[in-house]
Amino acid sequence: xxPALVVFAYLAVVLYIGIFAFRRAAPTDAEDYFLAGRSLxxxxxxxxxxxxxMTAFSILGASGHAFANGIVTYGLMASSSALxxxxxxxxxxxxxxxxxxxxxxxxxxxxxRDRWECRHIGTVIFVVQAxxxxxxxxxxxxxxxxxxxxITNGFIPYWLGGxxxxxxxxxxVFLGGMRGTAWVNALQTILFLLFGTIAVGVIxxxxxxxREAMEALLASPxxxxxxxxxxxxxLYFFSYTFIxxxxxxxxxxxxxxxxxxxxxxxxRTVVLYPICMLLIxxxxxxxxxxxxxxxxxPAIESKLxxxxxxxxxxxxxxxxxxARLRAAAAGDDVIVRLVEGYAPxxxxxxxxxxxxxxxxxxxxxxxxxxxxxxxxxxAFYQGTARFGHAAQVMTGRIxxxxxxxxAYVIAMRIPQTIFDIATQYAFAGYAALAPLLVAALxxxxxxxxxxxxxxxWTAAAVACVAAIQTGIPAPxxxxxxxxxxxxxxxxxxxxxxxxxxxGLLPVVPMTLVSxxxxxxxxxxxxxxxRPSDQTLARYFMIGHT
Amino acid sequence: xxxxxxxxxxxxxxxxxxxWFWREARPLVFGFLPIGLxxxxxxxxxxxxxxxxxxxxxxxxxxE
Numbered sequence: 001x002x003p004a005l006v007v008f009a010y011l012a013v014v015l016y017i018g019i020f021a022f023r024r025a026a027p028t029d030a031e032d033y034f035l036a037g038r039s040l041x042x043x044x045x046x047x048x049x050x051x052x053x054m055t056a057f058s059i060l061g062a063s064g065h066a067f068a069n070g071i072v073t074y075g076l077m078a079s080s081s082a083l084x085x086x087x088x089x090x091x092x093x094x095x096x097x098x099x100x101x102x103x104x105x106x107x108x109x110x111x112x113r114d115r116w117e118c119r120h121i122g123t124v125i126f127v128v129q130a131x132x133x134x135x136x137x138x139x140x141x142x143x144x145x146x147x148x149x150x151i152t153n154g155f156i157p158y159w160l161g162g163x164x165x166x167x168x169x170x171x172x173v174f175l176g177g178m179r180g181t182a183w184v185n186a187l188q189t190i191l192f193l194l195f196g197t198i199a200v201g202v203i204x205x206x207x208x209x210x211r212e213a214m215e216a217l218l219a220s221p222x223x224x225x226x227x228x229x230x231x232x233x234x235l236y237f238f239s240y241t242f243i244x245x246x247x248x249x250x251x252x253x254x255x256x257x258x259x260x261x262x263x264x265x266x267x268r269t270v271v272l273y274p275i276c277m278l279l280i281x282x283x284x285x286x287x288x289x290x291x292x293x294x295x296x297x298p299a300i301e302s303k304l305x306x307x308x309x310x311x312x313x314x315x316x317x318x319x320x321x322x323a324r325l326r327a328a329a330a331g332d333d334v335i336v337r338l339v340e341g342y343a344p345x346x347x348x349x350x351x352x353x354x355x356x357x358x359x360x361x362x363x364x365x366x367x368x369x370x371x372x373x374x375x376x377x378x379a380f381y382q383g384t385a386r387f388g389h390a391a392q393v394m395t396g397r398i399x400x401x402x403x404x405x406x407a408y409v410i411a412m413r414i415p416q417t418i419f420d421i422a423t424q425y426a427f428a429g430y431a432a433l434a435p436l437l438v439a440a441l442x443x444x445x446x447x448x449x450x451x452x453x454x455x456x457w458t459a460a461a462v463a464c465v466a467a468i469q470t471g472i473p474a475p476x477x478x479x480x481x482x483x484x485x486x487x488x489x490x491x492x493x494x495x496x497x498x499x500x501x502x503g504l505l506p507v508v509p510m511t512l513v514s515x516x517x518x519x520x521x522x523x524x525x526x527x528x529x530r531p532s533d534q535t536l537a538r539y540f541m542i543g544h545t
Numbered sequence: 546x547x548x549x550x551x552x553x554x555x556x557x558x559x560x561x562x563x564x565w566f567w568r569e570a571r572p573l574v575f576g577f578l579p580i581g582l583x584x585x586x587x588x589x590x591x592x593x594x595x596x597x598x599x600x601x602x603x604x605x606x607x608x609e
Contacts, residue, residue, distance in 0.1 A: 227570035
């Protein structure tokens with residue numbers, strides 16, 4: 001019960017920081033509330049931007065995926081992100097910062113509307129962006145439910161854990177705005193940066209050293225492949241390099257780029273980003289793999305037993321049995337179980353709070369949704385002019401509560417793992433929206449019609465993937481169902497790990513087609529929908545005027 | 546130097562597809578880290594080095 005009390009104390013501290021930030025610097029206007037007055041210092045900017053990107057996905061999702069799939073998890077997400085995300089921050093983030101400061105943008109949609117001189121197309125982009133953020137909030141609810149249930153040994157059920165974490169996050173986001181969120185994120189980043197090193201040391205000592213654990217894993221034909229990448233194809237591995245493109249397209253990351261006091265603060269963030277990735281992902285993935293040898297922990301042994309049953313009884317299982325066993329074998333809570341099994345009680349409590357910190361990094365998405373709704377919809381359609389600022393803030397909050405409630409209901413019903421939900425919907429969708437950002441910032445000939453085509457394609461593609469995932473139950477591991485074929489050639493297939501297009505993750509064709517549509521439709525429409533020269537000058541003459 | 550830094554980014558992207566350690570777990574670096582995982586950890590540190598080059602030589606000064 002002590003770990004649960006420490007975690008609740010941590011939740012109280014986080015709430016206090018949010019409230020403290022609210023009281024200390026009562027927001028004077030929307031820019032102050034939603035962007036912390038564009039005044040974040042270099043350290044808070046680095047820690048909070050990084051913390052914003054590191055959610056339940058990074059610790060729970062990564063270790064859970066590594067538990068089932070092995071070391072490949074690190075190469076799939078961490079090392080590719082360590083390259084792609086900082087490059088995007090340097091090339092795109094700095095430009096966003098400069099344009100945002102000059103033109104007083106607070107959301108990406110505000111910029112798109114201004115850049116392409118459009119109104120309702122911006123609203124379409126808003127709707128797609130908001131819907132694609134929902135999976136991210138879903139994984140936070142799932143993470144909260146998973147961690148609180150594991151830490152309290154089931155005393156707090158999954159549904160209540162998810163509700164508690166969502167409520168705490170919403171509360172401090174509402175009270176503290178960006179300033180509170182940034183400070184909480186900075187604290188959370190420090191906590192889970194420390195977590196990895198401590199957890200590895202403590203669990204290693206508890207298991208009697210990792211050397212023996214690794215040798216034992218290598219000695220068994222069932223677990224030896226976890227230490228290589230032989231279970232995934234090079235095409236699948238390559239597909240994952242497209243996923244980090246989503247980061248800069250996420251509205252909460254775009255909005256965070258606007259909060260730095262100076263563009264020079266990006267320098268340190270860009271260089272240190274890969275090191276932060278290493279410090280969080282390497283322990284998470286390594287511990288997820290090592291958990292396969294932690295048979296003395298009853299909760300982990302029962303997962304391994306469910307996995308064994310999936311393999312041995314594969315042919316005779318019904319789809320429902322397979323889904324039940326997959327849920328029992330899922331490893332999203334494996335890191336909490338390891339800590340619980342090997343760390344002393346007081347340390348398990350602190351580490352539990354650190355895991356909770358990662359789970360709660362969904363605060364920025366919630367704040368971004370609130371900012372987007374109030375600025376892109378309510379204020380844009382004259383709501384503020386008609387009903388005043390108080391009504392603007394209130395509707396933003398009601399909108400966020402409604403979206404979080406929807407995310408909560410979905411989180412309680414879906415059987416997928418955190419890793420799969422994030423990569424298949426949120427990350428894939430936003431990676432496909434990245435061409436919008438690139439075109440707006442770097443291509444004069446891009447038009448609003450190109451942006452609309454790209455956005456509609458993304459929405460349709462994500463909907464198709466969701467329909468396939470929910471309509472066709474996952475087949476047994478190693479087999480696949482052909483969803484669409486040309487002759488004998490299976491174009492779209494449904495495998496145990498998700499949907500594939502020519503053996504690639506859907507994110508690859510989604511992003512490439514989105515970019516092609518942006519180019520083709522823009523070229524076809526540039527003669528009648530090219531923005532004015534004054535608008536283009538504001539975007540392409542930065543630093544030259 | 547600017548082009549060298551951007552070329553290094555492209556090279557890293559290619560090096561990310563390390564098919565040469567695809568089916569190998571050994572050697573276990575430090576006695577417990579599979580070579581494939583060690584490679585990608587080292588790759589991550591190399592990313593930090595290349596990003597330092599980018600910041601030093603390809604920084605968008607006109608935005609400051």
